[in-house]
Amino acid sequence: MDVILFLIFALIAVVCAINVVVQTHPISSALSLVGVMGSLAVLYLLLGAEFIAAAQVIVYAGAIMVLFVFVIMLLNAGAEARTGRSYLIPGAPLLIIFLGVMAFLVQRIFPDTTMVRFGGFTGGGPADIGHALFTTYLLPFEVTSILILVAIIGAIVLARKEIE
Amino acid sequence: MQLLDSFIFITIVKAAMVFAVLMTTLAYLQWVERKVIAHVQVRPGPYRVGPHGLLQPVADVIKLLTKEDLLPPYVNKPLYLLAPFLAMTMALLSISVIPFGPMVTVGPVKTWMQLTDLNIGVLFILATSSMGVYGIALAGWASNNKYALIGGLRSSAQMISYELPMSLAIAAPLLISNTLSLRQLVERQSGSIFQWNILHGPFPQIVSFVIFMIAAFAETNRVPFDLPEAENELVAGFHTEYSSMKFASFFMAEYSNMITVSALATLLFLGGWMAPWSVAWGSSLVPTGIFAVAGITALYHGFHAARKRDKLTLPVFGIIFLVVAGVFLLPVVQSWLLPLFWFAAKTGAILFLFMWVRATLPRFRYDQLMGFAWKFLFPVAMLNLLVTSFLVAWFAK
Numbered sequence: 001m002d003v004i005l006f007l008i009f010a011l012i013a014v015v016c017a018i019n020v021v022v023q024t025h026p027i028s029s030a031l032s033l034v035g036v037m038g039s040l041a042v043l044y045l046l047l048g049a050e051f052i053a054a055a056q057v058i059v060y061a062g063a064i065m066v067l068f069v070f071v072i073m074l075l076n077a078g079a080e081a082r083t084g085r086s087y088l089i090p091g092a093p094l095l096i097i098f099l100g101v102m103a104f105l106v107q108r109i110f111p112d113t114t115m116v117r118f119g120g121f122t123g124g125g126p127a128d129i130g131h132a133l134f135t136t137y138l139l140p141f142e143v144t145s146i147l148i149l150v151a152i153i154g155a156i157v158l159a160r161k162e163i164e
Numbered sequence: 165m166q167l168l169d170s171f172i173f174i175t176i177v178k179a180a181m182v183f184a185v186l187m188t189t190l191a192y193l194q195w196v197e198r199k200v201i202a203h204v205q206v207r208p209g210p211y212r213v214g215p216h217g218l219l220q221p222v223a224d225v226i227k228l229l230t231k232e233d234l235l236p237p238y239v240n241k242p243l244y245l246l247a248p249f250l251a252m253t254m255a256l257l258s259i260s261v262i263p264f265g266p267m268v269t270v271g272p273v274k275t276w277m278q279l280t281d282l283n284i285g286v287l288f289i290l291a292t293s294s295m296g297v298y299g300i301a302l303a304g305w306a307s308n309n310k311y312a313l314i315g316g317l318r319s320s321a322q323m324i325s326y327e328l329p330m331s332l333a334i335a336a337p338l339l340i341s342n343t344l345s346l347r348q349l350v351e352r353q354s355g356s357i358f359q360w361n362i363l364h365g366p367f368p369q370i371v372s373f374v375i376f377m378i379a380a381f382a383e384t385n386r387v388p389f390d391l392p393e394a395e396n397e398l399v400a401g402f403h404t405e406y407s408s409m410k411f412a413s414f415f416m417a418e419y420s421n422m423i424t425v426s427a428l429a430t431l432l433f434l435g436g437w438m439a440p441w442s443v444a445w446g447s448s449l450v451p452t453g454i455f456a457v458a459g460i461t462a463l464y465h466g467f468h469a470a471r472k473r474d475k476l477t478l479p480v481f482g483i484i485f486l487v488v489a490g491v492f493l494l495p496v497v498q499s500w501l502l503p504l505f506w507f508a509a510k511t512g513a514i515l516f517l518f519m520w521v522r523a524t525l526p527r528f529r530y531d532q533l534m535g536f537a538w539k540f541l542f543p544v545a546m547l548n549l550l551v552t553s554f555l556v557a558w559f560a561k
Contacts, residue, residue: 027305031302050282051287058290061294063294063324066297073320
């Protein structure tokens with residue numbers, strides 16, 4: 001059952017990811033990206049990381065992508081014109097070689113025993129994540145929050161109109 | 165026996181029951197809303213189809229099903245067709261984690277009055293509601309119509325903005341209850357009204373409740389925040405180009421979201437299916453009392469009828485109410501009917517609030533709407549969360 005679900009959603013994720021690049025219309029690309037986020041959330045859920053799955057949908061698919069779609073609609077961006085040249089012919093073999101090398105390296109670096117298995121992981125609840133964030137990973141967590149604060153201030157400074 | 169106990173069979177039966185009840189409620193909520201608004205405005209409301217217009221929802225469903233289903237030639241077809249489907253699916257999906265009552269025993273089967281209990285139930289509802297934005301935004305964009313587009317944009321901006329104070333308002337009672345599972349959330353509020361999160365200390369969540377309700381009005385695009393469908397500015401907003409059942413699915417999605425949000429407010433702040441005081445002090449007699457009073461009033465007005473038709477209809481309603489009052493006294497059904505009554509009563513009270521507000525308040529201006537969310541509601545929600553978390557940490561042993 002787990003494997004079937006994994007294959008289905010992995011396939012959806014890959015097809016949507018390819019669709020992001022292939023589609024000419026920005027809205028279709030953005031929606032395909034939402035599809036990728038959604039199927040990734042299901043994959044997280046299959047692995048037992050339920051909080052990450054929910055956060056994935058709420059933050060990425062629900063908030064960030066809505067803003068993307070919102071901006072595309074606001075600017076009323078049309079379909080982009082094809083430039084005529086296709087990089088598919090040199091691209092496809094290179095892509096396959098790249099994927100092969102990556103798979104090989106992952107196989108080498110992480111031996112079979114350290115892999116995460118379906119149903120083998122139970123520490124994905126909100127309480128576990130909270131504990132990890134406020135004990136083991138406290139410093140990276142706080143540093144990230146400062147980084148985000150800096151980004152917010154930067155965005156306000158850049159977007160603000162000069163008052164004469 | 166094997167079949168009856170199997171998880172799949174129980175789930176299918178429960179899903180069918182929840183779906184049937186929800187669909188009936190959706191249809192009749194519309195009737196109740198029209199009646200409530202009509203009575204606020206001192207007019208009778210729907211009266212022609214059936215006694216007191218009770219068959220009006222059936223007539224509406226037939227009308228919507230048989231209307232011509234237009235597909236305008238200038239729309240973006242796949243997205244135009246996807247949008248109502250998406251809105252409807254996301255609206256119905258969140259019902260699956262709402263608990264309606266405690267465990268019930270039907271013959272040999274013991275089961276919860278809930279489709280599924282996730283230990284991230286609250287997050288699941290937030291996730292589906294944030295995905296529901298796409299339905300409206302895409303409907304507006306795919307219609308290829310400037311009014312629809314502005315409606316869709318307004319709605320997505322509004323929903324993103326009000327999601328923040330709403331999430332913060334949800335987080336505060338969760339801190340007190342210390343769980344994300346909706347069932348446990350309710351179980352930790354059992355006892356009396358003083359155990360409900362709205363009154364339960366270290367810090368009573370009244371502020372949180374008010375913020376949640378305001379944000380809920382905006383999230384469901386209801387008056388006074390119904391700018392996405394402001395008729396005087398935008399024709400009908402994002403669903404201008406939709407007709408027949410496609411229009412109806414947006415309509416049903418809106419009402420379904422209203423029910424979900426009211427149920428969520430009940431679960432988070434008002435103690436879910438728990439009675440406001442204990443059975444020892446007679447809380448089990450409340451539904452009987454209410455229905456008996458309603459029945460006797462209806463009978464009295466039936467016998468002293470002001471209008472001719474009331475002579476027949478009001479006694480019938482009166483007898484029905486009295487029978488229901490009697491049913492609540494049967495010990496066999498009390499174990500599941502009483503929790504269900506309290507849950508429905510609380511959710512219904514909040515739904516009534518939605519209608520009451522719609523009948524009385526005018527619409528906001530768009531810049532006021534955004535300013536209110538970001539400059540007032542968000543800071544207040546943040547402050548409330550800070551105070552709550554400080555006090556929870558202070559009193560935690």
